[in-house]
Amino acid sequence: MSRTSTFTRPPALRNAKDALEQLSRPGPNPVLRGDLGLVGLPGVVYAPQEGLGLPAVAFGHDWLQPPSRYAELLRHLASWGIVAAAPASQRGPLPSAARFSADLRTTLDVCAGVRLGDGRISVDSRRTALAGHGTGAGAALLAAAAHPKVAAVVTLAPAEVRPSAIDAARRITVPTLHIAGGKDTVAPIAGHAEPIAQAAGGPVWLRTIGKASHTEFMTxxxxxxxxxxxSPNGKTRRITRALMTAFLLKHLCDEDRVDDLVDGKVPSTTLVHLTPTP
Structure with missing residues (x-):
């Protein structure tokens, strides 16, 4: 498959504040919504109206949460030219992180292996990522450790799971962004995001939104x-949308216009950029 795609390049960005403003808004692409149930897996997929060789991300929901609580984020990514899919499996009170990670891998493979939108949309398997929130983030890390073609990982308020997300992080060598809430009492940074980030086998960015709690990432x-x-919080979601969009455009599409938002000072956040110990 050609590496040429029709993802939407952001406009010229002056600095991190300008990038935050621009990339927190929807992109120019009309968005289509589809049902993963058509390929035997419950869940949803959002995609730009058309485009070949697009990047894609599979997103894992948190404990007990429906994918609909992340529709705003998934639709936003699609508006910027990134196919975004979220399986709705493992939603019971005792979910299996291992099985959910397998569903995330399957979701990504389906996006890359099936033409979407009546054949007008395709995904480049070399430009794929895994992401998730809470326990879904832990499952995404398990999936990334076992998926040979994933090019990036993004987690929101990541939570340790069993099998261990910390152990999985050691086997992940691709760029990874962890966005954590400074007021998270469900998955406190010290016991979850920090040890996961410190265990990374590749370059990792840990960005804390100072006043955010665990549920503020949802709608x-x-x-x-x-x-x-x-409870859900519009400001936290706005920052998260921009940070995640920038990171995926950077590492899936080689887009360097977003560097200030990936590496720069972003209002209301604190950034730690780590590299693995040789």
Whole structure:
């Protein structure tokens, strides 16, 4: 498959603040929504209306959460030319991280192996990523450690799982971004995001949104809000959308216009950039 794609290049960006403003807004692509159930796996897929050789990301939901709580983020990525799919499996009270990681790998393989949008959309298997929130982030790390073609990983408020996401991180050599909440009491940074980042086998960015809690990355009400601390937050989602879009455009599409947002000072966040110990 040709490496040429029709992903949307961002406009000229003056600095990190300007990049945050631009990439937190939807991109110019009309977005299509599809059902993964058509290929035997429950879940959703969002894609730009057309494009060949596009990048793609498979996203894992948190404990008990429906993929619909991440629709805003998935649709946003698609508007910037990135196919974004989220399986809806393993939503019970005792999910299997190992099985969910297998579903994430299957989702990514389906996106790369099947023409979408009546044949007008295709994915380049060399330009794929895994991502997730909470326990779904832990499953994404397990999946990335076992998937030979993944080019990047992004986690939101990552949580340790069994098998260990920390152990999986040691086997991941591709660029990884962890976005954590400074007020997260469900998956506190010290016991989850930090040891996962420190174990990375490749370059890793750990960015903390200082006042964010665990549930601020999601949208809409859900009965689990009674169990978890915090609630959805528009500012946290806005920052997250921009950071994730920039990171994926950088590492899946070789887009250097977003460097300030990947490596620079972003308001309300703190960045630690780590490289693996030889």
């Amino acid at each position: 809409g009400p859900h009965w689990t809000d009674l169990l978890l601390s915090g």
